[in-house]
Every structure is written in structure tokens, then in C-alpha cells.
Amino acid sequence: MSHTTNDRPVRSPGGAVVPVLAFAGIVVAVMQTLLVPVIKDLPQLLGTEPSNATWVLTSTLLSGAVATPIMGRLGDLYGKRRMLILSLSVMVVGALVSAFTSTLLPMIVGRTLQGFAMGAIPLGIGLMRDMLPRERLGSAMALMSSSIGVGGGLALPAAALVAQNTNWHALFYGAAGLGVLSIALTLIAVPESPMRAKGSFDVLGAIGLSTGLVLFLLPITKGSDWGWTSTTTLGLFGASALILLLWGVMELRLKAPLVDLRTTARPAVLFTNLASIMVGVSFYVVSLVLPQLLQLPKSTGYGLGQSMVVAGLLVAPLGLTMMFTAPVYARLSAKYGPKFTLIAGLVIIAIGYGAGLGLMSEAWQSLVIAVILGAGIGLAYSSLPALIIGAVPASETGAANGLNTLMRSIGTSVSSAVIGMVLANTANNVGGVAVPTMHGFRLSFLIATGAVAIGLLMALFLPKPNRAPQLRASSEEEQNLARAEEALRGFRGRVLDSGGEPVARARVTLIDRQGRRAGATLSAEDGTYALMVPTAGPYVLAAQAHGHAPLASSATHSGDEHCVDLDLSLPGEPVTA
Numbered sequence: 001m002s003h004t005t006n007d008r009p010v011r012s013p014g015g016a017v018v019p020v021l022a023f024a025g026i027v028v029a030v031m032q033t034l035l036v037p038v039i040k041d042l043p044q045l046l047g048t049e050p051s052n053a054t055w056v057l058t059s060t061l062l063s064g065a066v067a068t069p070i071m072g073r074l075g076d077l078y079g080k081r082r083m084l085i086l087s088l089s090v091m092v093v094g095a096l097v098s099a100f101t102s103t104l105l106p107m108i109v110g111r112t113l114q115g116f117a118m119g120a121i122p123l124g125i126g127l128m129r130d131m132l133p134r135e136r137l138g139s140a141m142a143l144m145s146s147s148i149g150v151g152g153g154l155a156l157p158a159a160a161l162v163a164q165n166t167n168w169h170a171l172f173y174g175a176a177g178l179g180v181l182s183i184a185l186t187l188i189a190v191p192e193s194p195m196r197a198k199g200s201f202d203v204l205g206a207i208g209l210s211t212g213l214v215l216f217l218l219p220i221t222k223g224s225d226w227g228w229t230s231t232t233t234l235g236l237f238g239a240s241a242l243i244l245l246l247w248g249v250m251e252l253r254l255k256a257p258l259v260d261l262r263t264t265a266r267p268a269v270l271f272t273n274l275a276s277i278m279v280g281v282s283f284y285v286v287s288l289v290l291p292q293l294l295q296l297p298k299s300t301g302y303g304l305g306q307s308m309v310v311a312g313l314l315v316a317p318l319g320l321t322m323m324f325t326a327p328v329y330a331r332l333s334a335k336y337g338p339k340f341t342l343i344a345g346l347v348i349i350a351i352g353y354g355a356g357l358g359l360m361s362e363a364w365q366s367l368v369i370a371v372i373l374g375a376g377i378g379l380a381y382s383s384l385p386a387l388i389i390g391a392v393p394a395s396e397t398g399a400a401n402g403l404n405t406l407m408r409s410i411g412t413s414v415s416s417a418v419i420g421m422v423l424a425n426t427a428n429n430v431g432g433v434a435v436p437t438m439h440g441f442r443l444s445f446l447i448a449t450g451a452v453a454i455g456l457l458m459a460l461f462l463p464k465p466n467r468a469p470q471l472r473a474s475s476e477e478e479q480n481l482a483r484a485e486e487a488l489r490g491f492r493g494r495v496l497d498s499g500g501e502p503v504a505r506a507r508v509t510l511i512d513r514q515g516r517r518a519g520a521t522l523s524a525e526d527g528t529y530a531l532m533v534p535t536a537g538p539y540v541l542a543a544q545a546h547g548h549a550p551l552a553s554s555a556t557h558s559g560d561e562h563c564v565d566l567d568l569s570l571p572g573e574p575v576t577a
Helices: 017-033 036-046 055-078 080-099 104-131 134-165 170-189 203-226 231-253 267-295 308-315 317-336 338-356 363-389 394-425 438-460 475-487
Strands: 428-430 433-435 490-496 507-511 517-522 528-532 537-544 551-557
Touching: 017 055, 017 080, 017 104, 017 134, 017 170, 036 055, 036 134, 055 080, 055 104, 055 203, 055 394, 080 104, 080 170, 104 134, 104 170, 104 363, 104 394, 134 170, 134 267, 134 308, 134 317, 134 363, 203 231, 203 394, 267 308, 267 338, 267 363, 267 394, 267 438, 308 317, 308 363, 317 338, 317 363, 338 363, 338 438, 363 394, 394 438, 490 537, 490 551, 507 528, 517 528
Parallel strands: none
Antiparallel strands: 428 433, 490 528, 507 517, 507 537, 537 551
């Protein structure tokens, strides 16, 4: 038996961590819908053809898709907080580039840089998993995951108000200001995670995945302009399939791949990612259909004749409802599990789109649709990170959630292309202008319902989760102690304050040499704790308690002795909450 200690205090996550990280997610999600109110005016504003102006939106989508898995892996290796700040910084630079130009190429460059910030969402989820206690983790991850929809939904009325009353470049100045504020709040309130993955960054894997994704998403977003059966479109799809296949073969041979495909192939991860694509499809359909329906003139016979700002306000409850769904999700998931909440969310989305087929004749009906769909999408989005985190090691959280966020982006990309094609093919030509029809809107809702049905099927294939026991400072600690003593292999001791007094309900986490969580418990009323070790070797025991500075202590278990006695003394004076 041998052990060494190397006590090193770490910053404790305060109560501001969750809202600050969620705010960062909302800020980066704003980039996705920032220009929706001025889409039709972009050719004139940039002095270019309509087909070229669409690159202003496509570039953000492509860079966001590429950034999410890459930044997630970099966060696992070098620090999630560090990469979060880097993502936000790149976004600010991109917003300022766009703010100072009215020509196409610099605007595309700026929008590409803005898209890189999408990596902030999986990084935020990873930080929450590494730092927050179990009782706070469910609702926190739900809010972070939903921030994609919340930011997109709230950006519509705000951007419409700005675009309607000021110069459209003010949208980018505002985005840059939000980014700077988010960086400052992150530096002040969010500590760095101690978790690190072993290995090096897979540069070739990043290049291969980025190339394959761009070649796949490019024809999806531009296929309606190029023609779905054109040589360019089919050639890019074929090249994408070939490159992604070769990339997959290479990743399987690496010890430290960018994406662990073996983990990704687990049913819990695979079916969650497939369901995520369908949730992404369903979310984007309502964002495309309702604003157009609301703004079409009443002279069409079905348009609702609302202004840009009013249309944005009527759709805004979509994002607000998603945000307020997070605490509801936490309670449902704690009782029934995230698989249940995902299925429940998909069912509610299906109800919303089904009801929406008959609720398109009055403006207030759009509000009802937005609320129903917001509740369903909020539940579904909130469930996804919990399902992913429950199936991957702690050291792979960033990369796994990055891939899941990518799946949602693919869903929104497919939705944008398919619904755009449907609305264009069913439009009426009025004075040389293509006007969407009610048939096209209803057909779009039917497509969304079909996507939800597929997502529901994927969710039903998810394996039954192994419900992890909730941490409670009661008889469970004594049971842990008894099990550790019986197994004769583990750590035991007491958690003490700086004065030597026992600390009850302190969270003690066991971290292995790969930075993965190997166990966790709460100290009993007399400060005692016990944790079994899966194998012999070096470990870190991290202790946290309300009102005390945290502690991380390294220790080694030889594997051939009884429980290693190790008291954990929380350093310094008690911290006032």
C-alpha cells in the first residue's frame, strides 16, 4: 500500500456558472438566425446575385458544423473553458468583420468566423458535467442544450426590430457586444475543469471530417440552386461519402481519434444521434414557415398581414417555452429517465405540427403552435446531452456532445434544403415574384411530422438506461463504506475542515489516470466516506462542500492491501456562499 498527497485547491463552481454558460449558448445560437429578417434584402444590400447572397447563411452553417466536434475534442484535451473563450473570441472577430463591410467576400469571411462559435454549446455541457453535483446537473444541461433553440427564437424579434429601425450593420455590432459580455462573464464566473483526456489532437482526423462534412452539407444547402441531379451536386455527395468512409477507417486505427467511432456505435449513442437529426429537422421547419405565413399580405387570401417585428414576437414564445421547459425536464427525467422525456418531447412535437395543420388562419394561432412546439422541442433537446453523457466516459464528454450538436446541425441543414425546395415548387408566381402557398406550408408541416415519427422510432430503440442511484447523505454512505471494507480495495477516511472538524454532505469524486470519473459519494454526518477502486493505480480524490474551498488530492492504491486510509482536509477558511 502506498499513497501520496498533493493537495491543490481549485476554484469552486458558484451559482452563476449555469446562467453564464447558458447565456454563452444563447449568444452563439443567435448567429444562426441573426440575418433571417433581412434574407430577402441581402442581394441588394451586398450588391450581388441572390444565389451568391445565400453564401452568407451557408458559410455560417458549414463552419458551425465543422467546429462543434473539433472544439469539443480540443476542450477534452486542453481545457473546456479555454476553448469556450476561444470560440467566443473568434465569433466577436467575425461579427466585427461583418459590421465593417457591405461587400460579399468579407461578409462571408465574417459569417464563417461567427459559425465557429457553435462549439461553445458542447463545451458548456462538458463543463457542467465536470463541475456540477448530480442534483443540479439535469436542469443545467437541459438549459444549455435548449439554448440553441432559445437563442434562435429570441433573435428573430430582436433582429427584426433592429433591422426595421436602424442600419442592418447594427445587428453585427450587437452580436459582437454580446460576445464580449459573454467572454467577460465566463472569465469571472466559470472555473476551468480539471478533467483532461489523454493523447494528442488528431489533425488528420479533423481535416478529414471537416472536408467530408463540407462536401456533404454544401450540396444540401445549394442543391436547389444547382439542381439535385446536377453533376456538381451528385459529385459532391459521392466525394463526401468516399472521404467520410476513408476517415472512418483511419479513426478506427488510431489510439486517440478525433471521434471514438466504437463509442459512437453503441446503441445508446447511435440512436440518440439519429433522433437528434430528426429533432433538428422539426425545429427548423417552424422557424421557416411561421414567419413567412405571418408576413404574407392578407390579399393572398391566407397571409396574416403582420409586420416583421410582430411576426418575430409571435414566434418568440418558441424559444421562451424551450427555456422554461428545462426545470420541468429535470423533474421528469429524475423520475422516469431521459429516454422517457425524449419520447414525450417527440410526441408533443407531433401534436403541435398535427394541430398546426388546422391552425393557420389567425395570428394568435401561430402563438399557440409556437408554445406547443417549444415545449416539445425543449423536452427533446434537454434529453439529448443526458443520454450522451450517460453512455460515454467523462474524458470524452466534449467530443461526444460536439458530435451530437453536429447531428442537430445536419438536421437543420436538411430541413432548410427540403422545406425551401417544397415552398419554391409549390409557390405561385405573382408579378414575377414567387409567393409561398398554403399548400406548401401544410406540406412542410406534414414533412416535419414524418421526421418526428422517424425520431420517435429511433428513441424507442434506445436501450433501457441503467438508472444510477441518486447521491443522498443518509444510510447510503454507510453502505458504501461497508462495501469498500468488504471488497478490501478502495479509499476511506473523513472529510475535515481547516479546524479538523468533520464535514457532512461533502461530495467526494474519484478520478482515474485518464481523467475519467471512477466513482463518487457524499460524506456521512460524521464526515466519513468510502470509495471502491476498479483497479490498482494512481487516482485523484476531489472533495467539495458548500461553504468550503474545494480540494484535490492525489493517491495511489497498490491493489494488494486493505482500504487506504486517507483523510481529506479542506484548505483555508470556510468560504461564504
